[in-house]
Amino acid sequence: MIQARKGMNKSDKSQLDKIFTQEFLSLVEYKNCTTLFTYVSTEFEIDTFSIINAALKDGKLVAVPKCRDKSGNMDFYYIDSLDCLKVGAFSILEPDEELCRKVSDFSRGLCLVPGLCFDLEGFRLGYGKGYYDRFLAKFSGISVGLCYSAFIQQHVPADVYDKRVDILITDANINYTKLC
Secondary structure (H helix, E strand, O other): OHHHHHOOOHHHHHHHHHHHHHHHHHOHHHHHOOEEEOOOOOOOOOOOHHHHHHHHHOOOEEEEEEEOOOOOOEEEEEEOOHHHEEEOHHHOEEEOOOOOEEOOOOOOOEEEEOOOEEEOOOOEEOOOOOHHHHHHHHOOOEEEEEEOHHHEEOOOOOOOOOOOOOEEEEOOOEEEHHHO
16 A cells, blocks of 8 residues: 555646645534644655645644654644654654643544545554554544545454544545444
8 A cells, every 4th residue: 555655646646635635624624623633744645734734824723743652652742833843753744842832632623644545434554553543542523534535445454443534535525434
């Protein structure tokens, strides 16, 4: 899946990423949220930079993760701009702890969840460390996955620790998975 993602045509990817941004920002759940918890995308993931910038411009609190350890635990920190990020674990941009305030309230909000692929029930194949499954187990807000239609699977293996997203956005549709 990683190789297939890395092999995507850059122009096609850019066009699809614009669709994802528009679809995500049009969600009622986004419009009603005060806090957006989001990953900071890598080159082969769906672009979250434009979503982060739009959320900041819209006056949302934006929180991004920082890996606490290699055991799958992470903390979220509020950022005021993309300038608050630096290269961290796994060569991913993370919040600079000296510039950002740690999040302590996870009772509400909207969370963008990364994944290599998803199924239509909202289960995902992640990157194998369980960071987001651990986080989602205690998160009581709404979770959203973004996935290129070409990477939707019929079934993604899931066990009791795997958490599905509440909403799955593809370049073809928006699926409210709680209805599955």
